[in-house]
């Protein structure tokens with residue numbers, strides 16, 4: 001095995017059990033992702049993309065197969081280690097934003113820092129930077145319910161970035177954005193990948209957005225349909241189209 | 243997460259749900275208010291009672307007939323018991339029997355009214371000796387004179403009256419030398435006490451004293467006493483004197499087994515202890531009522547916390563997803579519960595203190611009692627501790643329920 005493999009997935013299966021109904025969402029998935037890679041995941045609705053991302057982000061457990069992060073099986077991580085990983089190593093951008101209601105933009109973005117050991121005095125500066133990077137400096141003290149869909153999305157992104165995580169899991173981060181804001185977000189993500197060497201795993205429906213990545217994994221009905229390199233990548237400065 | 247952050251997070255959580263938070267702590271507020279009110283008023287009542295008993299004087303020892311009452315129903319028995327007679331007074335007066343006794347007075351309570359020229363008044367009428375009252379209770383005759391031992395020996399129909407009695411019957415005219423009527427018998431007023439107010443069990447101003455011999459013979463028609471009040475030379479000798487009195491009376495009454503005693507001895511210390519026992523028992527009883535109230539309040543807190551945990555399932559899921567440990571979640575919700583109940587405790591302490599202060603003002607102004615407001619510091623500390631504890635105990639279950647949730651399931655909760 002190569003040294004720089006970060007995520008190793010073998011015959012991964014995930015079945016949801018709800019009372020009598022069994023829903024197989026992932027039915028035997030295998031791939032590796034290297035440190036610093038930028039991978040896009042595509043596929044029709046219901047094909048298991050979000051499910052995979054949740055398992056990779058330690059938010060859910062798979063039912064069969066192997067998932068290793070940094071060479072260590074998911075089952076071998078303790079609860080506290082997992083909490084630390086979620087806090088420091090991973091940044092999650094949810095499809096449904098998941099902002100705290102009745103809470104300001106500032107406090108929403110600050111949240112991950114409360115659970116990390118960033119000193120109190122640095123917190124606000126870091127948060128303001130993260131908010132600025134998504135272009136929301138004029139909305140710092142708005143409550144999340146007062147924001148538009150696109151603005152909420154950007155708060156969710158700022159929150160995922162604020163702890164400077166090594167891996168970013170992004171579940172359709174540009175899905176609700178116009179092309180201009182979408183480009184801004186993709187620039188940020190690209191920057192994180194290019195300049196800081198962060199690993200990015202991004203779900204998208206848009207082929208154009210997917211082509212920012214180095215590699216596209218396509219899902220169909222819980223299995224991988226194709227896993228290909230992107231030959232002609234888009235760059236943020238090329239402009240953003242839908 | 244630091245304690246400070248947990249605390250701030252908890253406060254924010256409470257602030258975003260203000261009205262629910264207020265309703266949640268209502269039970270705690272009421273419970274703690276009740277504790278403070280109860281403790282403060284209990285303390286005030288104890289002080290008041292002890293203050294009055296204090297007037298009895300540490301050297302005063304009272305002998306009463308009958309069995310020592312162990313409950314309210316026994317008190318009637320002592321009133322009708324006839325075991326204390328002249329021979330007992332004689333035996334107790336002998337220095338060889340009770341060496342430290344300096345004064346001795348038989349006393350009788352005469353139910354009834356006094357009248358003068360159509361004016362009728364109901365004071366406390368006692369068959370007693372004026373000297374003893376002067377000596378033991380500092381109640382001196384201001385106008386006229388006290389009747390003396392000779393009057394007592396001769397069953398004289400004379401009386402010394404309190405200042406209030408004089409005012410009620412005679413208004414501004416002089417009472418001394420006038421004849422008053424008690425139970426159809428004429429008594430000449432020989433003296434009036436100076437204003438003195440409440441001393442021990444007696445309001446001196448509202449007293450009519452007649453010789454105890456006269457009371458026995460003409461007013462009650464009995465040959466026994468209702469009690470024998472004595473004075474010991476020094477408070478240090480009280481315990482010894484109580485023993486001497488008991489031994490002497492047992493001998494006079496031919497009693498060998500103390501369980502058969504047909505009299506009992508009361509001292510200030512004994513009454514103080516009794517009062518403290520009664521108030522203590524009352525406090526324990528009321529405390530248990532309040533404790534139940536607090537448990538109910540606590541269950542209320544737990545209930546609302548559980549609702550809150552369910553309502554905020556998505557918040558919990560998110561916090562875990564971005565790195566909160568189980569411990570972080572538990573401490574957040576525990577902090578919320580404890581902050582809530584401690585706040586309820588503080589409000590309860592303020593309310594309880596305010597109410598008992600109002601009560602003390604009403605009692606002094608309206609009822610003319612010598613009631614001092616005391617802020618029960620120990621009760622306040624206890625109240626605060628208890629309320630925080632309630633939060634801790636009843637918050638732990640909801641907090642653990644919250645921490646148990648898997649992040650993605652919690653996030654998907656609707």
Ligand SMILES: Nc1ncnc2c1ncn2[C@@H]1O[C@H](COP(=O)(O)OP(=O)(O)OP(=O)(O)O)[C@@H](O)[C@H]1O
Pocket residue numbers: 016017018023024025043044045046047048049050051052095654
């Ligand atoms: N909690 C759940 N219980 C039962 N079935 C579930 C649950 N979550 C997802 N599924 C099912 O698993 C399958 C995969 O869902 P998933 O959310 O991964 O799809 P997706 O590829 O992300 O779709 P979309 O593009 O619409 O977000 C779907 O058929 C969905 O109905």
Ligand SMILES: [Mg+2]
Pocket residue numbers: 049050051095171
């Ligand atoms: Mg999805």
